[in-house]
Amino acid sequence: MSTQYDPEAIELAAQKHWDDSHCFEVGEDPDKEKFYCLTMFPYPSGKLHMGHVRVFTISDVIARYQRLQGKHVLHPMGWDAFGMPAENAAIKNQVPPAKWTYSNIEEMRGQLNRLGYGFDWRREVTTCRPEYYRWEQWLFTRMFKKGLVYRKNSVVNWDPVDQTVLANEQVIDGRGWRSDALVERREIPQWFMKITDYADELLDELDRMPGWPDSVKTMQRNWIGRSEGVELSFDVKGEDDPLTVYTTRPDTLFGVTYMAVAAEHPLATKAAAANPDIAAFIEDCQKTDAAEATLETMEKKGMPLGISAIHPLTGDEVPLWVANFVLMSYGTGAVMAVPGHDARDWEFAKKHDLPITQVIAPADGSDIDIDEAVYVDKGVTVNSGKYDGLDFESAFNAIADYFEETGRGRRTINYRLRDWGVSRQRYWGTPIPIIYCDDCDAVPVPEKDLPVVLPEDVTVTGAGSPLKDMPEFVDVACPNCGKDARRETDTFDTFVESSWYFARYACPDAADAMLDERAAYWTPVDQYTGGIEHAILHLLYSRFFQRVMRDEGLTDVSEPFTNLLTQGMVLKDGAKMSKNKGNTVDPQELIDRYGADTVRLFMMFAAPPEQALEWSDDGVQGSFRFLKRFWSAVTDHVEGGRAGDVDAAALNDAQRDLRRKTHQTIAKISDDIGRRHSFNTAVAAAMELLNAVNKLDDASEQGRAVVREALEAVVIMLSPMVPHICHELWSALGNESSLVDERWPEVDESALEMDLVELVVQVNGKLRGRVSVASDADKDTIEAAALGDDNVQRFIDGQAIRKVIVVPRRLVNVVV
RNA sequence: GCCCGGGUGGCGGAAUUGGUAGACGCAGCGGACUUAAAAUCCGCUUCGAGAAAUCGAGUACAGGUUCAAGUCCUGUUCCGGGCACCA
Numbered sequence: 055m056s057t058q059y060d061p062e063a064i065e066l067a068a069q070k071h072w073d074d075s076h077c078f079e080v081g082e083d084p085d086k087e088k089f090y091c092l093t094m095f096p097y098p099s100g101k102l103h104m105g106h107v108r109v110f111t112i113s114d115v116i117a118r119y120q121r122l123q124g125k126h127v128l129h130p131m132g133w134d135a136f137g138m139p140a141e142n143a144a145i146k147n148q149v150p151p152a153k154w155t156y157s158n159i160e161e162m163r164g165q166l167n168r169l170g171y172g173f174d175w176r177r178e179v180t181t182c183r184p185e186y187y188r189w190e191q192w193l194f195t196r197m198f199k200k201g202l203v204y205r206k207n208s209v210v211n212w213d214p215v216d217q218t219v220l221a222n223e224q225v226i227d228g229r230g231w232r233s234d235a236l237v238e239r240r241e242i243p244q245w246f247m248k249i250t251d252y253a254d255e256l257l258d259e260l261d262r263m264p265g266w267p268d269s270v271k272t273m274q275r276n277w278i279g280r281s282e283g284v285e286l287s288f289d290v291k292g293e294d295d296p297l298t299v300y301t302t303r304p305d306t307l308f309g310v311t312y313m314a315v316a317a318e319h320p321l322a323t324k325a326a327a328a329n330p331d332i333a334a335f336i337e338d339c340q341k342t343d344a345a346e347a348t349l350e351t352m353e354k355k356g357m358p359l360g361i362s363a364i365h366p367l368t369g370d371e372v373p374l375w376v377a378n379f380v381l382m383s384y385g386t387g388a389v390m391a392v393p394g395h396d397a398r399d400w401e402f403a404k405k406h407d408l409p410i411t412q413v414i415a416p417a418d419g420s421d422i423d424i425d426e427a428v429y430v431d432k433g434v435t436v437n438s439g440k441y442d443g444l445d446f447e448s449a450f451n452a453i454a455d456y457f458e459e460t461g462r463g464r465r466t467i468n469y470r471l472r473d474w475g476v477s478r479q480r481y482w483g484t485p486i487p488i489i490y491c492d493d494c495d496a497v498p499v500p501e502k503d504l505p506v507v508l509p510e511d512v513t514v515t516g517a518g519s520p521l522k523d524m525p526e527f528v529d530v531a532c533p534n535c536g537k538d539a540r541r542e543t544d545t546f547d548t549f550v551e552s553s554w555y556f557a558r559y560a561c562p563d564a565a566d567a568m569l570d571e572r573a574a575y576w577t578p579v580d581q582y583t584g585g586i587e588h589a590i591l592h593l594l595y596s597r598f599f600q601r602v603m604r605d606e607g608l609t610d611v612s613e614p615f616t617n618l619l620t621q622g623m624v625l626k627d628g629a630k631m632s633k634n635k636g637n638t639v640d641p642q643e644l645i646d647r648y649g650a651d652t653v654r655l656f657m658m659f660a661a662p663p664e665q666a667l668e669w670s671d672d673g674v675q676g677s678f679r680f681l682k683r684f685w686s687a688v689t690d691h692v693e694g695g696r697a698g699d700v701d702a703a704a705l706n707d708a709q710r711d712l713r714r715k716t717h718q719t720i721a722k723i724s725d726d727i728g729r730r731h732s733f734n735t736a737v738a739a740a741m742e743l744l745n746a747v748n749k750l751d752d753a754s755e756q757g758r759a760v761v762r763e764a765l766e767a768v769v770i771m772l773s774p775m776v777p778h779i780c781h782e783l784w785s786a787l788g789n790e791s792s793l794v795d796e797r798w799p800e801v802d803e804s805a806l807e808m809d810l811v812e813l814v815v816q817v818n819g820k821l822r823g824r825v826s827v828a829s830d831a832d833k834d835t836i837e838a839a840a841l842g843d844d845n846v847q848r849f850i851d852g853q854a855i856r857k858v859i860v861v862p863r864r865l866v867n868v869v870v
Numbered sequence: 871g872c873c874c875g876g877g878u879g880g881c882g883g884a885a886u887u888g889g890u891a892g893a894c895g896c897a898g899c900g901g902a903c904u905u906a907a908a909a910u911c912c913g914c915u916u917c918g919a920g921a922a923a924u925c926g927a928g929u930a931c932a933g934g935u936u937c938a939a940g941u942c943c944u945g946u947u948c949c950g951g952g953c954a955c956c957a
Contacts, residue, residue: 094957096957097956097957099957134957137956137957138955138956138957139956139957210955211955219955220955221955221956222953222954222955222956223955223956223957224955224956268874269874269875270874272873272874273873273874273875273951273952275873276872276873276874277873277952277953277954279873344954344955345953345954345955346871346872346953346954347871347872347952347953349871350871350872350953351871351872352871354871379871383954398871471954472954474954475954475955477955478955479955480955547955548955548956548957549954549957552957585951585957586874586875586951586952587951587952587956587957588952588957589874589951589952590873590874590952590953590954591952591953591954591957592957622875622950622951623950623951625950628949630950659882659883659894659895660882660883660895661882661883662883664875665875665876665883666876666950666951667882668881668882668883670881670882670896672881672882672895672896672897673881673882673895673896675896676895676896676897677895679895679910680895682909682910683910686910725886726886729886730886732886734882734883734884734894734895735883735884735885735886735893735894737894737895738883738884738893738894738895739893739894740894741894741895742893742894745894812890813890814889814890816889816890816937816938818937818938819889819936819937819938820938821890824890845923845924856937857937858937859889859937859938861889864889864890865889865890865938867889867937867938868937869937869938
């Protein structure tokens with residue numbers, strides 16, 4: 055064999071071997087323990103970027119590791135193929151989105167193969183294909199029949215110049231990205247899915263998901279935002295209907311000094327009709343984009359409506375304001391303001407000179423000045439009439455009881471979570487399978503007429519969906535009454551496609567059903583890997599869809615992803631790699647120069663998977679250098695012929711030390727990959743072992759035997775990260791088998807035993823010496839040895855020893 | 871603004887359950903090999919003092935708990951992710 059490490063030759067040979075043996079194509083085998091390893095599928099944007107390489111390598115490492123553990127591993131790949139970039143490319147280059155997308159997929163599939171990922175390509179799923187999206191349309195019509203979808207008006211960003219709806223991403227500093235016009239909020243009818251019907255289940259189940267990071271579970275809990283509160287009615291002077299507000303702090307009710315409604319609220323609309331200033335203010339409120347971050351960070355503005363509500367307990371008049379920070383989409387679109395005990399209300403009251411009343415006092419009796427600082431903690435009620443002197447819970451219950459008894463309010467549970475708006479005014483997406491008839495209203499497309507196929511031969515101009523100008527698409531007979539009717543031209547949010555693709559991989563060719571019995575074998579996903587940026591939306595929508603599919607009888611599984619790994623971004627010069635910033639590194643160039651294994655190794659070694667990874671050209675060099683050392687360590691060894699087996703009883707000290715290191719390393723790497731997903735430390739441990747192998751200059755029979763044992767272990771254990779070089783070295787070591795069919799090495803506990811251990815000795819917590827003691831030495835022996843150290847005695851310096859703390863096999867701390 | 875992370879040598883990072891701060895690698899410095907360069911190999915490498923032994927300081931900042939804190943607690947600060955139409 056060649057002594058020169060030639061990555062391209064060995065990588066192409068290894069890839070050919072995997073292809074020819076079809077080793078990554080898996081069927082269902084009920085006798086084997088299955089492991090479904092999945093990565094978030096990519097949007098086919100053109101070429102692979104470093105973020106892709108990172109996430110797919112992590113996933114491939116886990117998949118290959120689990121296979122070496124003897125599991126039956128499914129590792130599929132597909133394409134999240136609908137989305138805005140295809141339309142943007144279409145406008146720019148005059149290429150139909152479909153054509154652009156399919157050619158990107160071809161390019162990227164080739165790159166994935168060159169990186170040596172062990173995907174089962176027979177299961178490839180492409181979401182823009184009718185065979186895929188027809189089932190999503192089908193499920194939507196089932197949800198329609200169950201009342202799980204509905205249509206209502208909701209807010210979009212409107213570009214008044216381009217006369218088109220903009221995504222939040224297309225709004226830059228409140229202006230349209232092409233027209234530069236000030237964006238307006240506008241309401242249009244859109245379809246919604248009732249994810250709120252599942253809010254409690256989605257929330258409660260988080261407590262039983264040990265395989266997810268706590269941070270993601272916390273984010274989802276906060277996003278769902280379940281709160282227990284009270285709905286209260288305030289009479290409004292001159293109005294028949296009362297104004298209803300929701301509060302989680304009814305204990306502060308006596309502190310209400312004003313109320314505020316959203317700009318879209320009917321009371322505001324009514325007041326605007328009579329007052330041009332208010333009308334102007336409301337119009338001004340519309341001149342902003344719809345993103346919550348914008349609303350929350352912009353200057354809090356408001357205006358009195360000139361009408362008053364009546365405080366339900368005191369009978370006082372409370373002025374009504376319209377304010378830009380009240381959201382029509384949350385709660386009732388109106389809030390009661392308690393400036394003494396709510397930070398935002400306090401600031402607003404200060405600014406507009408509204409009264410601030412203290413109605414809660416600190417429970418510890420300390421004094422506060424409510425004019426100086428807001429007090430938001432729970433405490434004891436004051437200035438609250440007959441409700442004075444109550445703690446939070448008593449006040450909450452007393453006031454809630456009063457409102458329920460008088461029929462003016464009720465205890466209620468509120469969610470921050472809103473129903474999922476799935477309509478998009480875009481072309482390149484799944485057509486929403488609805489037909490509008492003047493007589494029958496919105497009618498779902500019957501199952502026999504599915505899929506509603508998206509025409510692919512179109513010209514995209516950027517001014518609205520081209521579907522609107524295609525009578526052959528739009529004009530259709532009502533499935534109910536046969537009258538002339540119009541097809542919906544909006545398409546689904548692309549999150550709909552990504553909310554169930556993981557299940558479809560189990561049975562991508564199922565022609566008669568969304569899922570078949572193969573899904574029961576493979577789902578749920580055992581290990582899901584993807585970007586932390588998907589911590590809420592994609593992962594929550596998928597959990598919702600899984601339950602919708604369950605309730606449709608398609609599966610018994612409720613939670614789609616048992617274990618979740620969220621990987622960090624790839625940065626260069628401290629910023630995310632992106633075309634905009636011009637700081638991208640093309641993975642293909644590095645593959646051409648160093649080979650796929652070097653790129654994979656650097657990705658795994660440079661940072662733990664959850665953290666951001668700082669790109670380093672020098673670091674890539676280092677990974678390449680390591681692989682060259684690895685290559686020559688093995689090829690040098692096999693030049694001496696195949697070494698025999700280890701005879702543990704015949705080893706000298708140096709041989710025993712290396713063998714101990716080998717088995718310590720097996721234990722460490724197994725734990726690092728299998729449990730901790732700490733790939734960087736696993737690689738470091740393999741490097742250390744290889745350094746130790748290179749230091750042992752011993753051509754004796756047992757010397758070569760312990761080296762072979764170490765090298766074989768390293769070859770197997772590094773193979774998930776650098777599969778090609780390991781494939782080649784495995785056969786170089788004289789093995790007939792294919793490495794992918796091997797088993798992970800086992801720890802020989804007897805090799806780990808040690809006679810002596812080194813302990814650290816501290817005096818008052820500071821390191822002052824080291825002692826070697828027998829590994830089974832008792833506390834007194836250890837103490838005596840520690841006190842016998844010269845430097846330790848120097849620091850004790852005759853002072854009285856107050857305490858000696860002995861931590862077995864670690865340290866001794868002498869407290870004087 | 872709100873929610874979730876993170877901050878450790880010149881750099882990426884390690885320290886897994888509160889117990890030796892800096893594993894492993896990069897860069898740098900010194901040496902070997904070479905006519906020379908590249909490649910490779912060996913040694914040193916947190917900062918300060920010292921010939922050395924060793925000592926002092928040190929994990930964003932300010933406090934606290936503990937025999938012992940990078941790790942736990944309180945407050946601050948900076949950076950990143952998400953905020954419902956980017957994917």
